[in-house]
Each structure stands twice: as structure tokens, then as C-alpha cells.
Amino acid sequence: MDFAKQIQTLLKEKGVAQPTLEVPPDYAMGDFALPCFLLAKELKKSPQQIASELAAGIHAEFLERVEAKGPYVNFFVRPSILAKTVLTAISQQQFWEFGKQQRRVLIEYPSPNTNKPLHLGHVRNLVLGSTLARLLLRDGATVIQVNLTNDRGVHICKSMLAYKLFGNNAEPREKSDHFVGEYYVRFQKEVEKDPTLEQQAQAMLVDWENGDPSTIALWMKMNAWALAGQQETYQRYGISFDKEYFESEIYQEGKKIILEHKEKFLQDETGAIIAPLAKYKLPDKVLLRKDGTSIYITQDIALTIQKMKEFNPDLQIWVVGNEQNLHFAQLFAILDLMGVKGKESFYHLSYGMVSLPDGKMKSREGRVVDADDILTELEVMAAQEIAKRHDDWDEERIRTTAKSVAMGAIRFFMNKYDPAGDFVFDPKSSLSFEGDTGPYLQYTHARICSILAKHKLAANPDVSLLCMSEEQEVIRQLRKAPALYNKAVIELKPHHLAVQLLEIARAFNGFYHACPVLSAEPSVRDARLQLLDATRSVLSEGLNLLGIDAPMEM
Numbered sequence: 001m002d003f004a005k006q007i008q009t010l011l012k013e014k015g016v017a018q019p020t021l022e023v024p025p026d027y028a029m030g031d032f033a034l035p036c037f038l039l040a041k042e043l044k045k046s047p048q049q050i051a052s053e054l055a056a057g058i059h060a061e062f063l064e065r066v067e068a069k070g071p072y073v074n075f076f077v078r079p080s081i082l083a084k085t086v087l088t089a090i091s092q093q094q095f096w097e098f099g100k101q102q103r104r105v106l107i108e109y110p111s112p113n114t115n116k117p118l119h120l121g122h123v124r125n126l127v128l129g130s131t132l133a134r135l136l137l138r139d140g141a142t143v144i145q146v147n148l149t150n151d152r153g154v155h156i157c158k159s160m161l162a163y164k165l166f167g168n169n170a171e172p173r174e175k176s177d178h179f180v181g182e183y184y185v186r187f188q189k190e191v192e193k194d195p196t197l198e199q200q201a202q203a204m205l206v207d208w209e210n211g212d213p214s215t216i217a218l219w220m221k222m223n224a225w226a227l228a229g230q231q232e233t234y235q236r237y238g239i240s241f242d243k244e245y246f247e248s249e250i251y252q253e254g255k256k257i258i259l260e261h262k263e264k265f266l267q268d269e270t271g272a273i274i275a276p277l278a279k280y281k282l283p284d285k286v287l288l289r290k291d292g293t294s295i296y297i298t299q300d301i302a303l304t305i306q307k308m309k310e311f312n313p314d315l316q317i318w319v320v321g322n323e324q325n326l327h328f329a330q331l332f333a334i335l336d337l338m339g340v341k342g343k344e345s346f347y348h349l350s351y352g353m354v355s356l357p358d359g360k361m362k363s364r365e366g367r368v369v370d371a372d373d374i375l376t377e378l379e380v381m382a383a384q385e386i387a388k389r390h391d392d393w394d395e396e397r398i399r400t401t402a403k404s405v406a407m408g409a410i411r412f413f414m415n416k417y418d419p420a421g422d423f424v425f426d427p428k429s430s431l432s433f434e435g436d437t438g439p440y441l442q443y444t445h446a447r448i449c450s451i452l453a454k455h456k457l458a459a460n461p462d463v464s465l466l467c468m469s470e471e472q473e474v475i476r477q478l479r480k481a482p483a484l485y486n487k488a489v490i491e492l493k494p495h496h497l498a499v500q501l502l503e504i505a506r507a508f509n510g511f512y513h514a515c516p517v518l519s520a521e522p523s524v525r526d527a528r529l530q531l532l533d534a535t536r537s538v539l540s541e542g543l544n545l546l547g548i549d550a551p552m553e554m
Contacts, residue, residue, distance in 0.1 A: 003032065051070065091537075109128055110129060113156065115369065150247045154201050238407070308342060314435045381431050
């Protein structure tokens with residue numbers, strides 16, 4: 001039963017043409033509430049009077065009571081009916097309502113450079129991009145995940161130049177992208193002593209664009225190292241792409257497209273080609289420099305058009321940090337200026353900065369937490385905690401569980417915040433088995449599985465017995481999960497679902513401490529075991545949507 005729709009039907013019968021219900025933040029204010037402010041003008045009565053009259057005239061079997069509270073009508077669903085409705089929907093797999101959207105969605109992420117390994121900021125990008133893909137797939141969309149690797153430019157040449165000058169033809173003895181990254185850091189240190197290195201790096205880029213054989217050979221060697229290492233990182237994080245693009249393969253096409261649409265743009269006195277964006281209330285943007293060389297946005301124009309031709313998406317999402325907000329506003333405006341149709345389908349998922357407890361990361365100084373290192377650190381810490389809890393487990397069992405817990409810790413931490421916000425990532429607190437963490441959710445799930453493994457569920461338990469406040473709190477939090485999942489899909493913000501999973505786990509643990517399960521009278525025990533199984537089911541599905549394992553033991 002859709003209680004909200006049933007209540008809206010009752011309200012329409014009482015003359016409320018378009019009843020808009022809210023879910024109060026506290027059950028003391030009901031399961032649903034109708035604010036009467038907008039009705040006052042139409043009915044020429046005070047909101048309080050309207051609320052009182054509506055509350056007095058609405059009755060239904062599924063409603064325990066209807067109350068007027070100031071300008072609100074509060075609706076309380078009968079606990080026994082709420083329990084039966086929610087738990088039946090979960091047990092019959094009619095709870096989530098997946099598969100409604102038939103659309104093609106293209107997600108581009110994480111778009112790294114090939115001059116260093118992926119770092120903690122990329123981890124947020126990887127988690128957001130892959131979680132969105134999971135949410136949209138479950139909603140019925142065809143999802144295409146693509147990655148643009150930025151493998152050309154002066155920043156790439158800086159690593160190449162440092163290796164050429166100081167590398168002595170060394171081969172990687174460590175993970176190969178870390179090896180390349182050391183030379184990017186080395187360049188930044190050396191340029192402080194010799195500022196001419198900046199000009200040398202720029203000259204190397206010119207040599208690359210002119211096809212100088214030795215420069216191309218060095219670029220190919222170092223790019224291969226970087227790409228191989230980054231691919232290992234993607235595999236560790238469980239990430240794969242349907243298509244990979246490389247800047248080196250498309251930047252020339254960008255120049256060609258700009259020249260083909262030259263009449264849409266301006267040319268300044270130096271010969272540079274500029275997009276006039278005043279009508280979009282944006283600053284003008286250089287598209288080709290005076291020497292004819294392209295800039296980053298030029299290749300984005302080409303790639304956007306190419307992706308549209310290849311995949312014909314209904315929605316294109318770019319997962320990129322908020323420091324690029326202006327870039328994407330200009331990109332979308334330039335495409336519109338060029339007459340490219342589909343601007344309404346472009347969406348920049350802008351996200352905030354991830355910092356460490358001691359401050360912001362700076363890759364130029366080598367002061368950065370790499371994606372590999374943070375995951376390894378979390379796996380080691382998780383293994384230590386699991387070994388303390390299970391002295392009878394062998395090393396393989398500990399290692400496998402630790403990997404699951406470490407990934408759960410990092411994915412949940414990255415997913416629990418609104419993408420727009422900044423946050424501090426603390427590895428130690430992210431691994432806590434208590435609090436707002438992935439391991440807390442995983443441990444709650446494992447705890448339920450441990451209980452259910454020892455006790456068979458009854459065939460037809462009387463779940464209408466679940467009327468205690470702690471039981472009802474779990475059921476109400478479970479009931480909210482599909483709506484929060486849908487909100488996450490609509491707004492492209494996974495934190496709505498992540499936060500709701502925490503609410504479910506908190507409610508369950510509060511119930512489990514307050515209400516005996518196995519020692520309860522048999523009919524109550526069976527009903528409570530059914531509640532455990534429903535909670536397990538929703539937590540398992542919710543964690544899976546976030547890309548997190550739901551372990552049966554921890």
C-alpha cells in the first residue's frame with residue numbers, strides 16, 4: 001500500500017485539489033503531514049482552521065489517528081498495518097521499485113593525467129562516478145562509463161624532462177605510475193634552482209607536437225608506465241570503463257572543429273580565436289592561441305561531439321571537481337554557440353575538495369596520499385582489527401575480509417557527504433566499527449546474518465505484533481529507503497541513500513539492545529526475526545548500490 005497516495009486520495013475527496021505531503025523529521029509529528037498555508041488563500045480561512053476541519057473529517061482503516069497541529073494536518077499510520085505492509089513488500093521483493101527509467105546515460109570520470117599516480121582526490125571521483133553508474137543501472141538506464149586520459153601537455157613534459165635529465169634510463173622498480181610521479185615531483189624541486197626548466201618543458205611540448213622521434217619515444221615509454229600503473233589502481237578499486245579516450249588522439253580534431261566553426265567566434269589582434277560568451281554572462285574563452293595551438297577546452301569540445309555521435313546519450317555527466325565549474329559552464333555555452341544540440345542533457349557533477357587531517361594535498365611537493373597507499377593502509381588497519389576479533393581465523397580469511405572492510409570504509413566515507421561539500425578524510429575514523437562509517441553498516445549486516453544463520457524464519461509470522469516504539473522506528477526507517485534511493489537518482493547525489501542506511505542501522509541497533517529477540521515469546525520472536533531479515537535485505541541492497549560488500553561475518 002502506498003500510504004502517501006491513499007492519504008492524497010482522501011484529501012482530494014475533501015476538496016484539496018493538489019495535496020502535497022511532507023515526511024516530518026520526527027514521528028511525534030506523524031508519518032505524513034499536510035501544510036495548509038497554500039490552501040488559506042484559496043479557501044479564505046486560516047491555515048489553522050483548515051487543518052482542524054480536515055483532521056476532523058478524515059478517517060481510514062490504515063490510519064491510527066489524524067491530528068491538527070497548528071497549520072499542519074498530521075497523519076499517523078496504524079503500526080500493525082505499517083509493519084505488515086513494509087515487511088511484506090521487502091520479503092516479496094516489491095520494495096525498491098527499480099527499473100523505471102529507460103534512458104542512455106554517459107558518465108565521464110576520473111580523467112587523470114599520466115604524470116603521476118591517482119591520489120585521494122581521484123578516489124572521491126572514482127567512488128562518485130562508479131556509484132552513480134550503479135544507481136542509474138538499477139533504475140533501468142543504459143549506462144556508458146568512459147575515461148579521458150590526459151596524456152599530453154606541458155605537465156606531462158615536466159615529468160619527461162626530469163626523467164631525461166636525472167633518470168639515467170632507470171626502469172621502474174616499484175609500481176610504474178608512482179615511478180613516473182617521482183619525476184614530476186623532481187621537476188618541481190629542480191625548477192626552483194633552475195627556472196629555465198619551464199622553458200625547456202615548453203620546448204619539449206613543441207618537439208612532441210612536431211613529432212620529434214626521441215621525444216615521442218620517451219613519451220611513449222613513460223606514458224606506458226603511467227597507464228599500466230593506473231590500470232592496476234582501477235582494478236583494485238573495482239573500476240572498469242566501456243571506452244577509454246586519450247587527449248593525444250583527439251586534440252587535433254578539436255582544432256579542426258574550431259576552424260570549421262570560425263564564423264561563430266572572434267579573432268583578436270594577435271590571431272587568437274576567442275569564443276564571445278557575454279550573452280551567457282560568462283567571460284570570453286580563448287579556443288586557439290595565436291600560434292594555432294589548442295588548449296584544454298578545445299579537446300573537450302571535440303570529445304563531447306564525438307561521444308554524442310558514438311553513444312547518442314540522453315544525459316552526459318562529467319564528474320569533475322568544483323575548481324572546474326567555470327570551465328564546464330564555458331564548455332556548455334560554447335557548444336550551444338556552435339549550434340550543437342543537446343545542451344539540456346549536459347551535467348557537470350561538481351564535487352568539493354578532500355583534505356587530510358593536517359591540510360590540503362599538494363602533488364607538486366610530493367605531499368599527497370596516493371590512491372594505492374591509502375587503500376593499502378586501510379587494508380592493513382582492517383586486518384589488524386579483524387585479527388583481534390577473530391583469533392581463530394586463518395590469514396586468508398582475515399585478508400579477504402580486510403579488503404572488503406577497507407573498500408567499504410573508503411567508499412562509504414566518500415559517498416556519505418553531499419558532493420558539493422568539502423570534507424576531511426581521516427583513515428582511522430573511517431574504519432571504526434561504530435559511528436557513521438561503512439564498517440559500522442557492514443558489521444550491523446554481519447551481526448544480523450550471524451543471528452539468522454542459527455534460527456530459521458517462520459513461514460507466516462504475525463508481524464502486526466511489531467508495535468513497540470523501537471520496532472516501529474526500524475520499520476519507518478526501512479520504509480524511507482526507496483524514496484531516498486529515488487532522490488539520489490534524481491539529484492545525482494548518492495549521499496541521500498548513504499545517510500539513510502545509517503539511519504536504518506542506528507534504528508536497528510537501538511531496537512536490538514532494547515528488545516530481546518531469541519528469548520521473547522515465540523510469536524513475538526518470529527516477528528522480530530522477520531524484522532531482522534527485512535533489515536538485512538535492505539542493508540544488503542543499499543550497500544550493493546553504493547558498491548560496498550555486505551559481509552555475512554566480520
